[in-house]
Amino acid sequence: MAFSDTAGLIGINYGRIADNLPEPSKVVQLLKSQGLNRVKLYDTDATVLTALAGSGINVTVALPNELLSSSAANQSFTDSWVQTNIVPYHPSTQIEAIAVGNEVFVDPKNTTLFLVPAMNNVYSSLVKYNLNSSIKISSPIALSALQTSYPSSAGAFKPELIEPVIKPMLNLLRQTGSYLMVNAYPFFAYSANTDVISLDYALFRNNQSVVDSGNGLHYNSLFDAQIDAVFAAMNALKYDDIKMVVSETGWPSKGDENEAGAGAANAAAYNGNLVRRVLTGGGTPLRPNEPLNVYLFALFNENQKTGPTSERNYGLFYPNEEKVYNIPLTLNELTSGQSTPINGSKTQVTPPSGGGDVSTTTSGMTWCVANDQAGAEKLQAGLDYACGDGGADCRPIQPGATCYNPNTVEAHASYAFNSYYQKKARGSGTCDFGGAAYVVTQPPKYGNCEFPTGY
Known part of the structure; x- marks a missing residue:
């Protein structure tokens, strides 16, 4: 595996729209146990900020949309907000940025024109308390801020936003040495356009690159194409010196019937491949030498979020x-x-695509099966490894043997993957095969074949 000096950073969004989440002190321990040292919040909750003190975790906090009008109207308001919500915690709690608002341009309360004055006042308040050198300000924008996003080279902001808010905001980011925050979700684009966007392209599994007709650059993932559309929109306005942080991106592990692509296997593929993409380095085709810094969405499934089922199932963790x-x-x-086990547990259980919530069984009875969405080529490669160097017992899937039928790559790979997994004592990371496998808590059913749980 090659690593680049342009390797980026992975953080995570810690949303709390739920009534069943662990105490913040436990959440901090969870973050540390997973090696996550960057977290983004959606407010400045005192309990959370106190729990993060001394943790070594870098924190991005937020000034919510409902405070934008007051923040824009009067610097004394932002002075008070900074004095109350930032000064008591920093630097023991390592606050590195303030997100002023969130996806303001699509806020139904029409707060767009308050954004830049609010950002200016927050920055002035940071200067007043001598915090401007250690804390950046920005504001996460949704991809819907773009008028055009395809091809990437044609990326352009909506004309009605450019003069009133985009240019003044980018000027402020330039003057303060900050970066643009962008929320990018290939899931939405794929789910709405399954006829023209391939799942492999959305999940970083594309073997053949897509060529941008405008500049000839090659793209292997929808994520890179989306990010470069924003870069192209900035370049068109002569702000090609401003950096970017992807403040949100993720994929839901469950969704409604009309939410194409939602499912645990796809979520694992998207986020797993994204992490690899970021940490092994290399920028986007348009900015190849700039690291990608990304905040995954989200830490937990949040049971009180409204909207479609997917909204409550973006978490990497159950509560x-x-x-x-x-x-x-x-x-x-x-x-x-x-992958790091949780709470000393050997086995991490992954529900199949579209499946229900499951957790590690107390009896330890789990099996490893093929992910049919990984594609025949990846399944065959995993099967070949398991039956070869992996040392799986593949005699039962030979012609004429008890588990030969059904004679499909998926069935044979499932048997081989499970044999390997059981022989490895169901250890963490032994049911993966490059995203071609996942763990289940029910015995697999392929014809009359019985899958062993021990050797």
């Missing part, structure tokens, strides 16, 4: 701190091929 699926989150895990 009981069990992983929804097992992916590497650090460079160490990537290089070792292992």
